Amino acid sequence: MPEYRRWRIPGSKVFLTIVTYQRMPIFKDAQNATRLMDCCEHVLQNHSAALVAYVILPDHIHLVLQTAMENSDYSVIVKEVKRRFTKSFESSVPVNRSRAMRKERGVWQRRFWEHTIRDEDELGTLIDYIHSNPVRHGYVSLAKEWPYSSFQAYADDGYYEDSDWVGFVPDDSDELLKLVGE
Numbered sequence: 367m368p369e370y371r372r373w374r375i376p377g378s379k380v381f382l383t384i385v386t387y388q389r390m391p392i393f394k395d396a397q398n399a400t401r402l403m404d405c406c407e408h409v410l411q412n413h414s415a416a417l418v419a420y421v422i423l424p425d426h427i428h429l430v431l432q433t434a435m436e437n438s439d440y441s442v443i444v445k446e447v448k449r450r451f452t453k454s455f456e457s458s459v460p461v462n463r464s465r466a467m468r469k470e471r472g473v474w475q476r477r478f479w480e481h482t483i484r485d486e487d488e489l490g491t492l493i494d495y496i497h498s499n500p501v502r503h504g505y506v507s508l509a510k511e512w513p514y515s516s517f518q519a520y521a522d523d524g525y526y527e528d529s530d531w532v533g534f535v536p537d538d539s540d541e542l543l544k545l546v547g548e
Contacts, residue, residue, distance in 0.1 A: 377435045379418060381492045383479040383546060384427050384444060391424035392473070398455065399514045402427070405450040413443050419493045422514035423503060428496045428546070430483070440480065448474045481546070493520070495546060498533020509533050 386392055393399045399422045406429075410417055414434035421428050433440055452473045483489050497520065500512035509517045509531050521529050 378433050378438060379483040379489060380431050380433060380440050381481040381483055381546065382427075382429045382431065382440070382444065384429070384448070385475045385478070386425045387474055389425040390473075392455070393422050393427070393514070394424045396513075401454055402447075402451050403514075405447050405454070409443055409446045409450060413437060413446075415440070415443055417516070418489075419496045419516045419520070420514075421496045421499050421512065421516070423499060423505070428499060430489070430492060430496065444478050479546070492546070493525075494533060497531075501533045507532070 393402065402422060406417060406420075410431070414437065416432040418430040418432050419428075420430070431440055431443065455473055481492075483492060497509045497515060497517040500506045500515065501509055506512045509515070510521060510529055517526075517531075520526060521531070
């Protein structure tokens with residue numbers, strides 16, 4: 367079976383989706399969402415990477431990372447964020463034999479979705495997708511109502527002309543859904 371290879375382009379921007387094990391809604395708890403952001407900030411600082419945009423939903427997160435010129439291995443960043451959060455999180459999920467052998471604790475799915483962003487138009491589309499995700503999932507009516515998102519920072523910087531921006535909801539045939547792994 368061929369090994370999956372991820373693109374690693376120094377200084378690139380990468381869209382990521384990271385999902386909890388069995389879609390457990392662990393980030394419904396504000397303390398867990400805050401803990402995850404703290405873990406992300408710590409790991410990104412240690413890897414000279416930057417968080418461009420993000421949203422934390424109850425059972426998954428979307429991020430756009432800007433990798434460093436000297437180190438573009440975002441797989442290591444994801445692994446360290448997962449590890450750091452898992453160490454700080456007590457999971458009551460039973461761990462099956464396969465996970466126990468791999469020393470996994472039932473917090474995260476093993477893999478993650480990634481897409482290297484090709485240009486500024488694609489970046490803008492993905493930022494909008496991230497910020498509209500809580501609306502798309504029916505958690506809120508307006509993007510600004512979701513507290514675990516970079517939306518407000520973008521709105522404050524004038525990225526969105528309307529602070530009551532709802533976002534967009536792509537239909538099932540939308541190419542964007544293929545781009546983000548849905």
